[in-house]
Amino acid sequence: MTPHEEAKRELQRLEPVAGNGLLHRRAFLRGGATLAGAMSAYRLVPSASAQKLADDPWSLAPGAAVPDYGVRSRFENKVVRTLSNPKAEARTQHARTPHHLLNGTFTPNALHFVISHAGDPDIDPDKHRLVIHGLVKQPLVFTLDTLSRYPMVSRMAFVECGGNSAPMFSNEPIQASVQALHGLVSCSEWTGVPLSALLDEAGVDSKAKWIVAEGADAPHLSRSVPLAKALDDAMIALYQNGERVMPGNGYPMRLLLPGWEGNMNIKWVRRLQVTDQPGMTFYEARTYAPILPGGKAYRFYFIQEVKSFITHPSPGLALSGPGFYEVSGIAYSGNGRISKVMVSADGGQTWAQAALQGPVHSKAFTRFRVPWRWDGGPVVLQSRAWDEAGNMQPTRSELVAARGQTARPPAVTGFPSQHYNAITSWAIERGGEVRNVYA
Amino acid sequence: MFTLKLRTFLIFVTLALFSNAAFGQAPKLGKPITAADLPEWDINILPDGTGLPPGSGTPADGARVYAAKCAVCHGPEAKGGANARLVGGEPIKSMDSEKTIANFWPFSTTLFDYIRRAMPFRQPRSLTNEEVYALTAYILSLNKLIGENDTMNAQTLPKVRMPNRDGFIVRFPEKTP
DSSP states (O other), X not given: OOHHHHHHHHHHHSOEEEGXXXXXXXXXXXXXXXXXXXXXXXXXXXXXXXXOOOOOGGGSSOOOOOOSXXXXXXXXXXXXXXXXXXXXOSSOEEEEOOGGGXXXXXXXGGGSOEEEBTBOOOOOTTTOOEEEEESBSSOEEEOHHHXXXXXXXXXXXXXXXXXXXXXXXXXXXXXXXXXXXHOSEEEEEEEEEEHHHHHHHHOBOTTOOEEEEEESSTTOOEEEEEHHHHHHTOEEEEEETTXXXXXXXXXXXXXXXXXXOGGGSOTTEEEEEEESSOOOOHIIIIITOOBOTTSOXXXXXXXXOOEEEEEXXXXXXXXXXXXXXXXXXXXXXXXXXXXXXXXXXXXXXXXXXOXXXXXXXXXXXXXXXXXXXXXXXXXXXXXXXXXXXXXXOOOHHHHHHHHOOOSXXXXXXXXXXXXXXXXXXXXXXXXXXXXXXXX | OHHHHHHHHHHHHHHHHHHIIIIISOOOOOEEOOGGGXXXXXXXXXXXXXXXXXXXXXXXXXXXXXXXXXXXXXXXXXXXSSSOOOSOOOOOOSTTSOOOTTTTOOBTXXXXXXXXXXXXXXXXXXXXXXXXXXXXXXHHHHTTSSOTTOOEETTTGGGOBOTTTTOEEESOGGGOO
């Protein structure tokens, strides 16, 4: 018996731990490689046809010159962000991360989501300055060179737009990819200077309570940050996954507030005014203030709460027939580490615990995986996450009961509300296609 | 002799540790600046009016600036065009409601702050403080939040009470100073 056949037999022996064929996660703890070989592959719709094996031209002659800055395979050119405003008209631009075409826990820099309210500024790093002033003993100005001489820290952190997953507030499920529904969140390793060191150097006044942070972009985008967060784990980030921060993510420096609303993580940060009151800036007074049923609205919705969604399979990433699959997805919480993810294949009636890819970092993506034997029948896949602070991801009906939903389906790129962190449900149809449903 | 050496050694060790704590953690490379260095950057307006510059403007002044620099995107008389309308708005009821200055914005100071830092979209920071006061007065007047002849300046603007001032619930009180 070949290892492949052994693995397949092993999978056959595993008893389902939840309805519709979800298997025990211990399958991953044993020989993962052979297990993977026995599993079926998802196919991008439409599927490619099979080919016979032969020596191809690239095996019969030397390859191309190695480039000085790596470029991915030309066959991966369709793995791109989707753009809401490609002609840079006089409004916000969004670029969404294709989670269904990626795996692991880091987002490649060129695929990190971007929201730019007036385009990406082309900043000369030698001319950029960061000012700290206001309620401080000594106002200070820093250059990129001087900041680069400070002791630095590196940490994993997701950044998520407060409006990510907004299409899930639609009264009817919108048929779109996980990229369109959940593509305004990404995760990187950020390296930079702890903001507390710079604030200590300036000497924060005892009357200080807030920091109003401002970017060097055209709208001079500004948000107010509680001083306690600035002194806790905030960072002036200079590097993103090892290289300088990308222009769309704040080059040459951005404010990083791990786990907090993306818009507050001021990109191209140039000024921090220490104050005794919040600025009530446009983006906190108006834009990122979600309306509640009855007409009141939330203010200072700082934290991106515990959330998960399945990326494999997902709409546009179909099953190629009955058999064994790995169901996997992303979980994260602005309140700390993910402690548990459960997966259901029967619309939430029964649940199987997913394996978490370690190490599990606080306020960062955690990849979860669970083996699954699909019998070809209709199923509804869901994931539900818990964080170490004890928060549980709500169901959609729970969230909608508290926050409402639209009267009519909005445009998929619309933002009817914000801070959707409830469960996402994927229905698998007999042909293996995946649809967004409310279950 | 031994005691003296030990004492010297201990003093040396203490100094070394102290130096590490004092200097290793704080390179102190920030360059001191004063308010005089920041006239063009110091543009935050706080809700109590802190930061509002000298100058003033009336709705009539603002109407002229608006027609020249704003109407192309926000439409004639601020009724909306390629970009948001700046006048009117039904009462806020649900997430389907359109947020407008009149029905949603809680502080009048946000208008001055946002116009000055971000508008016009293609020429931000091109307006004078007088023009920003005038535009703020014009928009508040169109929304009947001030009178047609009211002047907006550093004293009057923060006193304009917006209708939705109390329409908000702080989401995380324990994290909000």
